Amino acid sequence: MKLEYSELDNGIRLISLSGRLDLEGTNNIEKLFVQYCAGENVFVLVDFSQVSYLSSIGIPMLITSAKSVTNHGGRMAIVRPQANVRSVMDITGVSNMIRIYMDLETARERVLLA
Numbered sequence: 001m002k003l004e005y006s007e008l009d010n011g012i013r014l015i016s017l018s019g020r021l022d023l024e025g026t027n028n029i030e031k032l033f034v035q036y037c038a039g040e041n042v043f044v045l046v047d048f049s050q051v052s053y054l055s056s057i058g059i060p061m062l063i064t065s066a067k068s069v070t071n072h073g074g075r076m077a078i079v080r081p082q083a084n085v086r087s088v089m090d091i092t093g094v095s096n097m098i099r100i101y102m103d104l105e106t107a108r109e110r111v112l113l114a
Helices: 022-039 059-071 085-093 103-113
Strands: 002-007 013-022 043-054 075-079 099-101
Touching: 002 022, 013 022, 013 103, 022 059, 043 059, 043 085, 043 103, 059 075, 099 103
Parallel strands: 013 043, 043 075, 075 099
Antiparallel strands: 002 013
């Protein structure tokens, strides 16, 4: 699992993940992922377009980070998950807790307004 970080206009943080978000993948990125989600009033988009697999081990990291972002006045959303990953998010209820957008432009607009 690889993690890349960048900042978009309006201070939106973009975390791009690639690989498998399984036990090994989660262990590889969790500390850095949580750090990039920290702060007051932060807006975080997590690009899942290159994530090929999401296991039950990766889900708590996402939910805990999203709750932390929200509790500190910000918002987090997931962008462009692959169909199999989106299916796992729907089945496990992640999509009920974290907004999911199918394109980056819509996510950028709505994360600031939601």
